[in-house]
Amino acid sequence: MAEALTTGTTGELDSIVLSKFLLTAAAANGADPDRIAREAGVPDWALAEDEVTIPARRTMHVWELVERALDTPDSPVSIAGLYSLGALGLFDYLFTNAPTLGAAMETSTRYLHFITTNGRFALHTQDERETTFSFHYLEGEPRQVELAEQFALAVLCARSRGVTGTPVHPLHVGFSQPAPRRHANLTEALAAERGVDFGQDRATVTFRTADLARPVLGADPRLGAILGRYAATLPPPPPADWRDQFRHALDACLAEGPPALDHVARRLTMSRRTLQRRLAESGTTWRTELDAARRRHATQARRTGRPANAALADRLGYSDPRSLRRAVRRWSAEERGPGETGGPAAGA
Template sequence: MNALSNSGHVSASYVNLLFDWLDHARPDVSQRLPFARPAAGDLNRVNVLQWQAMLDWTYQQLEDPAMPLKLAAHVRPANMGLLGYVASCCNNLGEAFARLQQFENLVYSVNSLQVNFSEDQLLLQWGAERGKPGHWVDSVAIGVLVAFTRHLVAVPVDPLKVQFINAEPGNKEDFRAFFGCDVHFNQQVTEVVWPVTLLDAPLKSADSVMRTMLDQQAQLLLSQVKAGEETIPGLQKALQESISAGLPNLDEVARRLCTSGRSLQRRLQEQGSSFRHELESVRVEMAKSCLNAGNLSLADIANLLAYNDQSAFTHAFKRVTGSSPAKYQQAN
């Protein structure tokens, strides 16, 4: 197995999948784990070399070549950290894949994801610019991606093709059965191919903190509309959806309101407001819900609300509320 540079890492939430699976499937092996369970949270990272060692040790105990696929099948949104919460808030799989590309570095930072289109196909590809993490690491990663996708969509769809950069294992049929399609090895890149129509696939309702938070906010927005407090009908909902999709900009919000950015800006000016003010207000209300829930770190919330960094989020929150996010959370 080839070593990676030390810059490669996976999130603690992702690594916890191994501990959760062993607790469920093989508690006898779980009790012998020579590794400490990592603390949950996207900023708590585990070096890929450590992750390799964990998977190597697990295989040596189980001697089951299907181990990475069985592990991947156990994935839940919580194991994907922030990405799991965010994906549960998307309207369709296309938005979820866009967020995957945006937040991949928080969950699985090894070789970068490239998204390409070829006729009626969507291609998710990973090269080897940082090296090859090896069969176990890659198999778990791609298995988790496909299993997580199946978990998200209302009507599961198998990939059209899966291929790996690694050598062909002795249990190729296990891979074909798991992915439900042809699986190739010894390729130039690791790749998952989906039908492009899958991007429009609606997501099933997810029982997550973020979904609950957004449902509560939807009720709040509805009450504000009934009370006539909304400056432009549908504006706050469009802002909330644009933030959740990672596109909190004027043109995107205007598109959701079926108008132009210039027209939206003019209407807001006529009412003594501005796009920046309205966006910041909704972001802060979403941040308050996240802080009250207490399940996400400040860095998570900054990423969720599509700020450039945690510092920008902190300054914006303090500008609106007069208090830092940390102090607000402590007071509530």
């Protein structure tokens, strides 16, 4: 992806085709795409291109504004219904010219960075009966991630049916978000045989392994080979950021009990001193990262209806629930920003 709007910025990047598709879908549902683009900070000249990138946070803001404009909790489902193969350019054509559904899925895990560096789609588990893929976003506010995640999995399921010409239904779909008050349309769109669950650590979609052997209808092996060689000449995906590995290790330690720097260092097979040095080189500290991880876990607990009680406080390494509630109030104040006021933080 060529760069645009990225000078002096840090963070993940999205292909402009994502925002263009969302704005087109919003217009088809009666919203004003120009207003949404202006509010999200996506300039007109970028929307006239296909080979540029924008900060992922702007795409996520587009999602939020589209939902507000459409005024429906099912906006990701209705937008996914407008998706057609080819809308995502090379990423789609690699998918549609793979020999089998499984090979098509593999192109998605390998080339997702053509569309976004903000998402991670990977093979999670596989045996002779079932194959599970995981998906998650690195950046975005909670509601933005919920919208984008619903759309991504709805499109993935639709693509699977579209390229095989058969009713390939996932066995199960799981979301990291809490269950929406109404999700019948989402459940119907996904058509998972064992249903849809919410509140998972990461989003997942499980297929029958046998279904992944189904041929992709109309696939052109020669074109697929040409596209594959072309894709191989493009810049590789960004290297896995060791900070992602660190944060996964820290989250795992938090899930087991009160966190400790030594425990995380051992998970990463490095010394305590090396871990502190790597954090400093990345412009952060153990204290900063621990506070951010506690915040993530406390937010997830609040969203799933678990209060800031003694058990949660102990697991996050606080001396008592009162200390956790003080931290929740501080995080809420940081979200509001200086000079803003608000009621007591949820769970406080």
